[in-house]
Amino acid sequence: MATKSLKARQKDLAKTNKQLEILNGGIFAEGELPYFKDKLANIGNFPLRPKKMEILQINVGYMCNQVCEHCHVDAGPDRKEIMTRETMEQCLDVIRNTGAHTLDLTGGAPEMNPNFRWFVEEAAKAGIQDFIVRSNLTIIRANKKYYDLPKFFKKHNVHVVSSMPHYTRGKTDKQRGDGVFDKSIRALQELNAVGYGMPGQDLRLDLVYNPSGAYLPGDQAALEKDFKKALDEDFGIQFHNLFAITNLPISRFLDYLIASENYEDYMYALVEAYNSEAVENVMCTNTISVSWDGWLYDCDFNQMLGLKVASKIKHIKDYNEDILNDRNIIISQHCYGCTAGAGSSCQGTVI
Amino acid sequence: MANTYYDAADLRKFGKITEWSEELGNKFFEYYGKVFEEGALSAREKSLIALAVAHVVKCPYCIDAYTKDGLQRGITKEEMMEAVHAGAAIESGATLVHGVQMMNKYNKLSM
Numbered sequence: 001m002a003t004k005s006l007k008a009r010q011k012d013l014a015k016t017n018k019q020l021e022i023l024n025g026g027i028f029a030e031g032e033l034p035y036f037k038d039k040l041a042n043i044g045n046f047p048l049r050p051k052k053m054e055i056l057q058i059n060v061g062y063m064c065n066q067v068c069e070h071c072h073v074d075a076g077p078d079r080k081e082i083m084t085r086e087t088m089e090q091c092l093d094v095i096r097n098t099g100a101h102t103l104d105l106t107g108g109a110p111e112m113n114p115n116f117r118w119f120v121e122e123a124a125k126a127g128i129q130d131f132i133v134r135s136n137l138t139i140i141r142a143n144k145k146y147y148d149l150p151k152f153f154k155k156h157n158v159h160v161v162s163s164m165p166h167y168t169r170g171k172t173d174k175q176r177g178d179g180v181f182d183k184s185i186r187a188l189q190e191l192n193a194v195g196y197g198m199p200g201q202d203l204r205l206d207l208v209y210n211p212s213g214a215y216l217p218g219d220q221a222a223l224e225k226d227f228k229k230a231l232d233e234d235f236g237i238q239f240h241n242l243f244a245i246t247n248l249p250i251s252r253f254l255d256y257l258i259a260s261e262n263y264e265d266y267m268y269a270l271v272e273a274y275n276s277e278a279v280e281n282v283m284c285t286n287t288i289s290v291s292w293d294g295w296l297y298d299c300d301f302n303q304m305l306g307l308k309v310a311s312k313i314k315h316i317k318d319y320n321e322d323i324l325n326d327r328n329i330i331i332s333q334h335c336y337g338c339t340a341g342a343g344s345s346c347q348g349t350v351i
Numbered sequence: 352m353a354n355t356y357y358d359a360a361d362l363r364k365f366g367k368i369t370e371w372s373e374e375l376g377n378k379f380f381e382y383y384g385k386v387f388e389e390g391a392l393s394a395r396e397k398s399l400i401a402l403a404v405a406h407v408v409k410c411p412y413c414i415d416a417y418t419k420d421g422l423q424r425g426i427t428k429e430e431m432m433e434a435v436h437a438g439a440a441i442e443s444g445a446t447l448v449h450g451v452q453m454m455n456k457y458n459k460l461s462m
Binding site: 222265 | 363393394395419422423424425427428
């Protein structure tokens with residue numbers, strides 16, 4: 001398992017233009033598989049347009065304590081892209097005035113941003129209905145300074161969404177690194193101990209499952225049932241919902257697909273599973289993604305591909321929801337990842 | 352023309368069998384889909400049965416398909432291998448139970 005990001009390893013696929021070349025070329029350019037825009041055109045949805053803005057997702061930096069094999073951010077300890085306090089101030093101005101009902105902080109490991117706690121405290125004051133922090137769990141056990149995170153989250157009524165690839169040690173550690181499973185279990189128990197994830201309780205704890213390999217996630221409800229049973233029986237752990245998220249063919253997951261000679265089969269599987277009903281609710285139609293340096297994107301995936309919003313408003317300092325909402329969403333073949341089967345988003349399936 | 356009898360990429364083309372016999376092809380795929388829906392047995396249990404049978408009938412396409420299906424359902428490799436053994440045990444049992452016929456014949460022919 002790699003211990004450095006693609007960027008630190010100076011791999012070709014760390015470059016967004018190389019990734020886009022692959023996504024736009026090969027089996028798509030040769031006509032073996034249809035372009036995503038043609039699929040949208042078939043149902044009268046091209047160009048794809050936003051609906052009501054509901055989710056403001058802010059990526060506070062690409063630094064992470066883990067180097068997961070499938071990471072679409074290419075995050076890792078060597079990534080130095082971290083949101084500054086100045087950009088956070090600009091974000092707070094937007095958070096105070098947005099019509100969005102959900103604020104979603106992500107990374108990297110967002111907790112590693114030195115201004116993370118201040119930012120959460122300030123953002124919580126804005127009284128947004130659902131305030132999510134995407135925590136990888138192991139960060140809570142990575143260093144003493146993070147041990148009190150469960151209490152900190154509770155104090156600000158943060159909705160914790162955490163990655164958990166499987167309820168068995170082997171699969172988890174293979175995707176995320178040795179020891180990740182045990183640390184994640186410990187972190188979940190600590191979140192439970194302060195009241196997170198308990199049935200009927202308001203302190204929300206949801207888990208994110210994404211496949212540890214070149215296959216699509218199965219039925220979300222069935223997986224949730226299996227996770228709940230196994231985590232409760234083996235470790236006494238409770239959580240609310242499981243979000244099954246499809247791995248999109250970008251960044252480290254794309255690198256893995258190509259290196260393991262699974263790329264074509266995976267793209268075939270995504271295109272075969274294309275579901276026009278999922279198009280109606282893809283997350284780019286109700287989300288704006290903000291990068292560590294304040295640029296705006298249709299989603300976190302487009303952010304990682306360097307595809308800024310097609311609007312005259314491109315930066316958080318100029319944010320204007322009405323102007324932004326009047327834009328065409330930028331798409332490429334990675335978008336098939338969000339329309340496969342029951343669809344996929346940062347909130348799990350979409351239909 | 353491929354120079355092997357089996358080509359993994361042919362699995363993607365399975366649906367094309369309908370092109371040369373539409374009615375039968377459609378009926379087959381409709382039946383196939385129905386069989387693997389949740390029923391008295393869960394879809395998960397049926398996936399493991401399919402994996403075991405795939406090995407017994409030695410269908411490389413089916414093995415690929417149901418290994419992937421199992422992964423998608425969160426089925427562990429230990430469960431998959433046990434299913435393969437269940438298939439193998441029945442298959443070897445089917446061979447060995449013929450040993451009784453051999454014994455019967457031996458005894459009948461012997462004084």
